[in-house]
């Protein structure tokens with residue numbers, strides 16, 4: 772069983788990273804293989820809507836030559852995708868949004884002359900989020916969007932966990948956040 776963490780924060784030692792440390796430890800402790808891709812270290816161009824991916828139903832097939840094909844290959848080898856991101860303007864950060872757009876077309880062959888398959892159908896998805904507003908007002912729209920994205924793509928949506936950041940002059944991580952994040956990882960292990 773393998774988890775692929777798509778890490779969407781530009782701050783490699785920030786709040787999302789602080790949640791990921793115990794989260795990944797717990798997954799690995801439960802026997803999961805864990806791979807992490809830091810999206811800000813990769814080149815991920817926006818989808819240009821050329822739709823060339825729709826002419827091949829057995830491969831990802833994007834015409835753009837950047838790091839997304841390699842990320843798609845890692846997704847094909849994974850059972851669980853974890854989108855780990857701070858909330859920026861009520862959604863995920865820009866490289867994650869660009870990746871989601873590239874994947875929703877390249878993986879879902881729904882947009883050509885005939886409707887084709889979802890190449891990632893059946894894989895699981897979960898969200899690990901940080902935001903500044905109370906989670907029900909900060910992370911709700913992204914959670915809703917990803918639930919719809921998962922349903923549309925044939926992915927199994929397993930759930931989300933959000934922790935609030937009270938400001939850059941405060942210490943983010945504490946034992947409560949660590950314990951809740953580890954409990955979320957255990958929930959995911961139980962669902963697989």
Ligand SMILES: Cc1cc2nc3c(=O)[nH]c(=O)nc-3n(C[C@H](O)[C@H](O)[C@H](O)COP(=O)(O)O)c2cc1C
Pocket residue numbers: 780781782784785786787788856857858859860861862901902903904905908909910935936
């Ligand atoms: C450009 C920017 C936009 C943000 N937009 C939101 C937002 O819409 N809602 C929210 O609750 N928090 C927002 N935040 C706060 C971050 O989500 C929060 O500080 C988060 O914990 C940062 O995580 P990081 O340390 O991993 O980058 C924003 C922060 C930045 C820098």
